[in-house]
Amino acid sequence: MAVDYHKPRRGQSSGGGAASAVAIAGPSPADGVSGWTGAGRRGAIGVGVAVGVLLALAYPPLGWWPLAITGWVPLLAWIEVRAVRWQRALLAGWVAGFLLHVLVYRFLAFTAVEMSAMPWVLGYVLVGVHAAAMAVHQGAFAAAVAWTQRPNVGPLRRAAEVGGLLAIAEFALPWLFRWYVGNAFFRAPLWMQAADIVGV
Numbered sequence: 001m002a003v004d005y006h007k008p009r010r011g012q013s014s015g016g017g018a019a020s021a022v023a024i025a026g027p028s029p030a031d032g033v034s035g036w037t038g039a040g041r042r043g044a045i046g047v048g049v050a051v052g053v054l055l056a057l058a059y060p061p062l063g064w065w066p067l068a069i070t071g072w073v074p075l076l077a078w079i080e081v082r083a084v085r086w087q088r089a090l091l092a093g094w095v096a097g098f099l100l101h102v103l104v105y106r107f108l109a110f111t112a113v114e115m116s117a118m119p120w121v122l123g124y125v126l127v128g129v130h131a132a133a134m135a136v137h138q139g140a141f142a143a144a145v146a147w148t149q150r151p152n153v154g155p156l157r158r159a160a161e162v163g164g165l166l167a168i169a170e171f172a173l174p175w176l177f178r179w180y181v182g183n184a185f186f187r188a189p190l191w192m193q194a195a196d197i198v199g200v
Contacts (some may be wrong), residue, residue, distance in 0.1 A: 048095025068184035093142025097135030
């Protein structure tokens with residue numbers, strides 16, 4: 001009698017082979033990369049902290065204005081190389097923006113205390129609330145970069161897309177202080193001349 005060795009043994013479901021294949025192959029690349037696993041959050045927060053510090057260095061008192069652009073490189077490289085999903089990118093961008101605003105706009109605490117007679121504690125709370133809200137700008141930009149990823153896009157075209165997304169995010173979400181990138185060029189008179197053309 002011929003025996004079909006491809007048939008499952010008695011008591012073994014036909015899905016066992018598929019399950020074994022999945023176990024051997026490991027989890028799908030989409031599993032656990034949405035950004036809400038512990039490792040995903042830690043990675044996103046780490047990238048966000050590094051980028052937030054770099055961006056803050058572009059503004060007073062140091063004013064290293066090239067970092068207003070190049071400071072984004074670690075975050076963008078992380079998104080593109082790791083194919084990060086938008087949720088994870090949103091978290092990293094928000095953390096970067098929060099730290100950026102806390103460091104750059106800490107003068108708001110002094111303003112609140114001196115001009116509104118607020119206690120210092122409330123002044124720093126104001127800085128934190130402002131930073132948390134304004135960081136949505138950087139978070140939205142990072143999420144948009146991750147969401148628009150697709151294969152077979154040339155580097156120049158992708159760079160133009162990312163630059164356009166940053167400009168759109170800055171224009172669409174001004175709220176209180178606008179044009180984060182442009183404000184960093186206060187020590188670069190040549191670049192400041194662009195204000196004659198674009199009004200920024």
